[in-house]
Amino acid sequence: xIEKTHCIIAAALxxxxxxxxxxxTQDSASATADMAAEDIENAADxxxxxxxxxxxxxxxxxxxxxxxxxxxxxxxxxxxxEVEASIHNETVDEAKAD
Numbered sequence: 001x002i003e004k005t006h007c008i009i010a011a012a013l014x015x016x017x018x019x020x021x022x023x024x025t026q027d028s029a030s031a032t033a034d035m036a037a038e039d040i041e042n043a044a045d046x047x048x049x050x051x052x053x054x055x056x057x058x059x060x061x062x063x064x065x066x067x068x069x070x071x072x073x074x075x076x077x078x079x080x081x082e083v084e085a086s087i088h089n090e091t092v093d094e095a096k097a098d
Contacts, residue, residue, distance in 0.1 A: 077096075084095035 076094075081092045081095040084090075084098065087090045088095065
């Protein structure tokens with residue numbers, strides 16, 4: 001009879017121990033999932049900032065390209081007016097007005 005009682009108590013304690021272990025495992029899994037979610041959020045924030053920085057850099061490069069193109073166009077127009085002025089024996093301003 002005492003052996004049966006000991007077996008029942010041992011089984012109950014073992015069951016409680018497994019239950020506690022399972023709860024601890026669940027807590028660990030939950031904490032791991034929370035940390036993973038935080039890591040994903042941080043990575044998304046970093047990626048978003050990188051995209052914004054790249055877009056800004058591309059916009060600035062496009063602005064510089066437009067300015068360089070305008071400057072080149074102005075120089076070409078000036079040279080064309082100088083050549084025309086030389087050919088027609090007139091001033092550059094007169095050639096630009098033509």
